[in-house]
Amino acid sequence: MSGFPIDKFNNLQTPFYYYDVDLLRATLRTVKECADAYDLHIHYAVKANANPRILAIVKEYGLGVDCVSGGEIKAAADVGFAGSDIMFAGVGKTDDEIRLALETGIRCFNVESLPELLNINEIAAQTNNMTHIAVRINPNIDAHTHQYITTGLNENKFGINLENLGEFVSTALSLPNIDLCGLHYHIGSQIRDLEPFEQLCDKVNDTLAYIESLGAQITIIDVGGGLGINYDDPDSEPIVDFKKYFEIFARNIKRRPDQQLHFEPGRSIVAQSGSLITRVLYVKEGTAKKFVIVDAGMTDLIRPALYQAHHKIENISSHSSVDDKYDVVGPICESSDCFGTDERLPLTGRGDFIALRSAGAYGEVMASQYNCRRLPGSILSTELL
Numbered sequence: 001m002s003g004f005p006i007d008k009f010n011n012l013q014t015p016f017y018y019y020d021v022d023l024l025r026a027t028l029r030t031v032k033e034c035a036d037a038y039d040l041h042i043h044y045a046v047k048a049n050a051n052p053r054i055l056a057i058v059k060e061y062g063l064g065v066d067c068v069s070g071g072e073i074k075a076a077a078d079v080g081f082a083g084s085d086i087m088f089a090g091v092g093k094t095d096d097e098i099r100l101a102l103e104t105g106i107r108c109f110n111v112e113s114l115p116e117l118l119n120i121n122e123i124a125a126q127t128n129n130m131t132h133i134a135v136r137i138n139p140n141i142d143a144h145t146h147q148y149i150t151t152g153l154n155e156n157k158f159g160i161n162l163e164n165l166g167e168f169v170s171t172a173l174s175l176p177n178i179d180l181c182g183l184h185y186h187i188g189s190q191i192r193d194l195e196p197f198e199q200l201c202d203k204v205n206d207t208l209a210y211i212e213s214l215g216a217q218i219t220i221i222d223v224g225g226g227l228g229i230n231y232d233d234p235d236s237e238p239i240v241d242f243k244k245y246f247e248i249f250a251r252n253i254k255r256r257p258d259q260q261l262h263f264e265p266g267r268s269i270v271a272q273s274g275s276l277i278t279r280v281l282y283v284k285e286g287t288a289k290k291f292v293i294v295d296a297g298m299t300d301l302i303r304p305a306l307y308q309a310h311h312k313i314e315n316i317s318s319h320s321s322v323d324d325k326y327d328v329v330g331p332i333c334e335s336s337d338c339f340g341t342d343e344r345l346p347l348t349g350r351g352d353f354i355a356l357r358s359a360g361a362y363g364e365v366m367a368s369q370y371n372c373r374r375l376p377g378s379i380l381s382t383e384l385l
């Protein structure tokens with residue numbers, strides 16, 4: 001059983017997200033130290049968790065942010081990130097979002113198509129802005145992850161394919177309000193086997209040489225995020241091996257001293273520090289199964305329903321030494337509203353606290369109000385002392 005302050009949970013309305021601030025800080029310290037050792041620049045991917053209290057902690061460690069919407073740019077600016085610390089990616093930036101980014105003075109747009117490039121140039125011209133852009137490249141690499149979170153294959157909607165890169169670059173170089181200064185990649189998420197990242201390094205080197213041969217001068221090489229975490233056994237690996245991950249790129253990417261190497265980790269920074277805490281409403285004995293019905297559902301944590309993901313399920317209040325097998329399900333009127341089947345748990349009863357572990361990334365931020373439910377609350381460990 002993990003160190004949850006259960007006695008403090010009794011007064012809180014479930015379900016809620018609980019964030020272990022000590023672990024979050026230890027993770028950020030590790031990231032920062034490893035990055036500094038190799039002279040790397042880290043931009044936290046806000047979409048993993050945009051809770052303002054989490055963002056404020058991330059900021060303390062001197063990281064920048066990677067945003068994928070105007071709302072995220074605002075959320076980052078609200079907690080004090082400077083424009084120069086913000087990168088802006090996404091396949092469908094609206095005119096309003098582009099204007100907001102220009103007003104905020106962001107560091108760089110990651111551009112994903114030719115029409116988007118022309119539009120950014122036009123909007124920048126209206127305000128006489130010179131705009132730094134990085135071209136997002138689709139390197140056609142299979143990240144061996146779930147099909148909904150693989151992004152670097154030719155069939156995905158993201159980035160510019162290599163066949164179209166020459167035209168993109170010559171257009172960018174001809175536009176008066178565009179400074180093409182970066183190469184950007186993001187091949188997918190929850191990548192546990194690091195081999196695709198080695199492939200990515202080779203592609204980066206080739207493309208860098210090609211694009212500079214066309215006359216561009218590249219000072220930002222941004223390799224995105226995607227590093228996966230251990231969902232099966234979070235306590236054995238509370239902080240992933242950032243050193244090994246960064247080393248692959250630091251060793252393999254050929255860069256000059258004037259070229260910065262950027263990363264955009266999201267999940268690997270915040271996932272393990274968060275848990276969704278829920279209470280058991282009923283234990284229902286079916287004919288073939290026993291169901292633990294909890295008060296959290298797919299509206300609070302959608303990853304199991306959306307990506308067939310599994311979060312480790314722990315009964316953190318049962319003291320029983322006997323266990324049993326349960327399906328753990330939520331109250332939403334959808335059969336996909338299921339957190340686990342045939343889960344071994346200590347004897348479980350109404351009122352018990354259940355923790356769904358490793359839920360700090362793509363958890364709270366994806367919550368919805370389907371079924372007219374209230375959004376889950378959130379609490380930091382430091383607020384319970």
Ligand SMILES: *Cc1c(COP(=O)(O)O)cnc(C)c1O
Nearest residue numbers: 045186189225226264265266267
């Ligand atoms: C989602 C995303 C990230 C973060 O991915 P993680 O798997 O959470 O590390 C980084 N960059 C871009 C462009 C993204 O879309």
